[in-house]
Amino acid sequence: MDVPEPNLLGEAAPAIFQTSLFAFDSVRDFEEAVRQGRPYYTRGANPTVGLFETQVAALEGAEAARAFASGMAAVAATLFAFLRPGDRVVATAPVYAGTHALLTGLLAEFGVETAFVPAADTEGILRAIPGARLVYLESPASYTFELVDLEPVAAAARRAGAVSVIDATYTAGVLARPLAHGIDLVVHSASKYFSGHSDVIAGAVAGRRELVDRLKEPYMLLGAKLAPFEAWLLVRGLQTLELRLARHAENARRVAAFLKGHPAVRRVHWVEDDPLFARYLRSGAGLLSVELADAEAARRFADRLEHFRVGVSWGGFESLVLPLFAQPRVARAYRFPEGLVRLSVGLEPAEALLRDLERGLEES
Numbered sequence: 001m002d003v004p005e006p007n008l009l010g011e012a013a014p015a016i017f018q019t020s021l022f023a024f025d026s027v028r029d030f031e032e033a034v035r036q037g038r039p040y041y042t043r044g045a046n047p048t049v050g051l052f053e054t055q056v057a058a059l060e061g062a063e064a065a066r067a068f069a070s071g072m073a074a075v076a077a078t079l080f081a082f083l084r085p086g087d088r089v090v091a092t093a094p095v096y097a098g099t100h101a102l103l104t105g106l107l108a109e110f111g112v113e114t115a116f117v118p119a120a121d122t123e124g125i126l127r128a129i130p131g132a133r134l135v136y137l138e139s140p141a142s143y144t145f146e147l148v149d150l151e152p153v154a155a156a157a158r159r160a161g162a163v164s165v166i167d168a169t170y171t172a173g174v175l176a177r178p179l180a181h182g183i184d185l186v187v188h189s190a191s192k193y194f195s196g197h198s199d200v201i202a203g204a205v206a207g208r209r210e211l212v213d214r215l216k217e218p219y220m221l222l223g224a225k226l227a228p229f230e231a232w233l234l235v236r237g238l239q240t241l242e243l244r245l246a247r248h249a250e251n252a253r254r255v256a257a258f259l260k261g262h263p264a265v266r267r268v269h270w271v272e273d274d275p276l277f278a279r280y281l282r283s284g285a286g287l288l289s290v291e292l293a294d295a296e297a298a299r300r301f302a303d304r305l306e307h308f309r310v311g312v313s314w315g316g317f318e319s320l321v322l323p324l325f326a327q328p329r330v331a332r333a334y335r336f337p338e339g340l341v342r343l344s345v346g347l348e349p350a351e352a353l354l355r356d357l358e359r360g361l362e363e364s
């Protein structure tokens, strides 16, 4: 939807169009609104949601963007828009648990087959692409943060006539430029850094207008619309996105360095150590994973932390810890080591977080 930025009285923060419909004085006016793609029912278009969409498109350097009720709604609408029974998908692994469940569950039942290839296995991805309808990437990958070599993969998808899609939630439209590397569509869970305050569930997809327009049908018919108030909170969150990301990254860098030097830690998965980091990312953000000896060590560590509370999701102001064995479907699907623990490093003072981690790793 292209709706001009609403500004009624010079308000500094945008007004919220908290309305389900728009009414007109005549049938002609109504017809005119429909023809021009102006809002008439909020399930389809709303100016506050349109403002968020415009901002996401600008962040990603895209022609158009569409907002969704959740990241999963954005992922699902994208997959249902481009896939039909008999089609094949190439997906990188790991991908977000919900996406994995959608591909291996509902979409498999509808006759869509998915080949999963490890995100860092560029040759394997390239070999799998011919004959695929859609190439689904996540970079950095969920949980372990490997980067995908986007340029050759995007080029191979284009040659094969496949749509390339990337879930770029981690890079939040700021830390990477996936469209500039040739990817067709960028999917986001806006529940993470876009929101930044752990108070919104939302999603978005950005890309060329012709492709984003293909999402209209599933968006309308699956009722995946974003609420105006949530869109307004997101517009508010985006004002501080770059500042927050810089602080998240600064804190996470210190956390990664501390953990790498600790004898109880087997391995740290921190995106700035990836061999493709300099090519594709401006900076890391606040997410990393750490491998401890076993599930018992992971449980003790998570329970002892005070600043890092135990919780799913990430990207908010507060630090969180999640031992992945506590998400059995994810852990089983990817055969993660039992001691793998994800940390979402928040905006707290770094010294407090480091003290907390040190205490969490002490021998009991």
Ligand SMILES: *Cc1c(COP(=O)(O)O)cnc(C)c1O
Pocket: 070, 071, 072, 073, 075, 096, 098, 138, 142, 167, 169, 170, 188, 189, 190, 191, 192, 201, 202, 203, 313
């Ligand atoms: C959280 C997340 C999703 C799903 O988003 P929701 O807003 O929770 O539906 C998708 N992809 C990634 C990488 C995520 O972290």
